[in-house]
Amino acid sequence: MLETEALRRALARAPRVVRVVVADTRGSTPREVGAAMLVGAEGLLHGTIGGGTLEHEAIARARGLARHPGPDQVQTQALGPDLGQCCGGAVTLFHETWDAAKLAGVEGDVIARPLPGAPDEMPFAVTRLLATARAQGVPPKAGLHEGWLIEPLARPERELWIWGAGHVGRALVSVIAPLPGLAITWVDTAPERFPDQIPEGVTMLPAADPARLMPHAPPHAEHLILTYSHQLDLALCDAALRRGFGFCGLIGSASKWARFRSRLAALGHEPARIAGISCPIGQPELGKHPQEIAVGVACELLTTTARKEAMGGRTA
Template sequence: MSLRREALLAAAARGPFVRVLVAEVKGSAPREPGAEMLVWPDHVEGTIGGGALEFEAIARARSCQGARLERFALGPDMGQCCGGAVSLAFEPMDAQSLAHIEGTVFARPLGAPSEMPLAVTRARAEARRAGTQPPLLCAGWLVETLAPDPEQLWVWGAGHVGRAIVNVIAPLPDWAIRWADTDAARFPDTLPQGVTRLIAENPADLVSLAPPSARHLILTFSHALDFELCHRLLGRGFSACGLIGSQTKWSRFQRRLTELGHSPAQISRIACPIGDPSLGKAPQAIAISVAAALLRERIERAGTAATKEGCTA
């Protein structure tokens, strides 16, 4: 439930749009609070769950004249069998309006401009004090924290598995992917949004460009390059690192890394194999399991604070 200002600014470069946000859910619904889609006159990005609700939301977004909140009972209003109710926020956005977003917690009314209610003031102050997520919908206002900079994910190798992983993870929010290999011909002609291509005769020379907070997936065409990347990344530091390979390959790497002076505790921070081997070795299976692990960890880190906050109007 964070507002991704930089991503919205990039979207605004393609023209004004309406952001449709799931602000509140009662009962069963296709998507959770915080799900969003961006609607232009001629195209849409993102989804709030598809079906009749999304179709109606797109139509209303394209006729939207100002920020507002609308409630949809999915059964009676939409003929859907979910059985719940969804409140959607509609916000027209462009580069000029996005330039006014500032601070760590951004609040604005869904309707005519008005003085900020006391409940919203308190919710913002508590979110800043405790570093928690505020209630998304509070006294008719939207209250969102500004998302931090995207996490850097470095994918080493543009082969079958590298391509599958980038294609699966790139559409997910809050990732900045750096994709490295030896030659431009190894990459697809068109890169997904948010992906930066890096080319070097020896990709291991690029390790010094990666911040110690980055995550890494090592899956090149060469065991020798894989090993050099492991060695250099252990010296550089990282948030997490995964290596594609068999147990035999990893045992050999562990022995050689130890000979180079890395401690067992350091070496054990590299996960090998990546993903869930029980799902198979197909590139798409590996990509899905890797993405699932990344999402699960992110939810575990942020989930408790996001689900316990409330708002008293």
Template sequence: MHLGHNAMGFDIDALRAAVAAHGRVIRVVVAEVKGSAPREVGAAMLVWSGGQSGTIGGGALELEAAEAAQGLNVPRKLSTHALGPDLGQCCGGSVTLLSEIYTSEDLARLQGDVIARPTKPEPQPLVVTRLLNAARAQGQRSQPQMIAGWMVEPVARPTQPLWIWGAGHVGRALVQVLSPLPEFEITWVDALHSKFPERIPECVTALPAQEPDRLVPHAPSDAHHLILTYSHQLDLALCHRLLGHGFEFAGLIGSKTKWARFRARLSALGHSPEQIARLTCPIGRPELGKHPQAIAIGVAAELMALSQRLDLKKEHSA
């Protein structure tokens, strides 16, 4: 298993926020899966008195796990659920869940890039020690797994920088759709501060700039870019700057006519046909329609598919 966009991580920030707001919080994580199941190992939800966030797949499994979490009276507990016979779910496999109580005191003990703890009191086995040493010394990122009676999870970290240029209707819809996805580290740029909504997701960095294209040199060379500003002139300036800077993906919102004009203008600015072809226009799924949310859904699907291909490419070259 590789850690692509479907992979999970221990979201310490979400846990801290929940503990700060609710005090005692129970984290329920999928520790092991056999056969077919609604979610993968590492999928987690947080449960507190009167509420919950996240999901381990919904349905009867999640309902039962949330109810059991409310009554948990030991620091951690493993439970195995046969989805067909026990819960009447059609998946047919079985899922082992690890439920753990967290308070502010417990949070202080969560350190490092990998969170490892025993599912029952026992010394740390050699295989876990080696895994943790590799993570520290070589920067190797572990996959979520239960190994030798210990649950091991990498701390959730965004792996893909994403720059969204424009805070209009489509830009807002894109941020709304993409910000919950843990792999994207989003930087959101617009020329006007007033264009940004009052509430911006904590994982999004908003950058108002009178000349947005001058921020291009600050973007990582492996970033994804979505260009959808109010101005064709600014869109062109961003494309021009990005072609001189480097990127993993750069997508431009617009029609085929707009793209034909941009290709001609970028060629006149000195870019070769091969360079220009690295830009993607139009972006999204035209068959979904032109509503901002529909465009955002199509673009999100495109980016997630690209992210999966890049992850597989990195895995095969490793």
């Protein structure tokens, strides 16, 4: 999946970036087709193709291309003793140089191009695959077809709003931010509540009265409410119920949620609507440490995504 936003951020740091993408695999490999990393002249900027000697050598080759631009390169490598890896499979890597002009020319939901040595004219199999994907409204999976690499463009499929930048909020953002397909908005009451470094792809939004921001969230957005104040948590739950949401999770105990249900009902919300809020969030059996909560929530998000993909749908 081609992450255009990651490319844009990388090109803000370097005039040229080499994208190394797994174009094809055979047997057991550390990453799937479409996995990619971005490399500048000074080194790795984003992503991974699985680590180890394979990645180390690919980065060295990509740095050379970033310093001295040349033709795009394709290489098939067996993952055996020569690389100090025992996967036993083989991987085909495509080294492709990008600059701002090339990125500006990317349009639509899918990019298809020939690898070096493949015919310039798009094969009928690729044309048919793209036409079928358009007709079904579902982007095709990344794959190599008769020498042509097809990749869907990665666009945020889920709008996730995290309310609170305390210990749990910070742990959540650190775990969740690297996941693909997420656009994260992070809200708290003041700028000093946030860490000095905000992960890439996360929008920091300080607001004295966070609940007043809820109407600005998309109605399909997902919300994780975990502020330092029960009063603020309640106000956010109230605002979320009035706005509508794709998912809303609240950190807390069974007793806290029982009190909140009563108070939300007093504010005029129907019990069936209140039941749409999940409390507690994540997987409580993992523990109460901030990192344990974060891992549980991340697992829940990934499980939901995998379930929807298995049903052939897209996460909204």
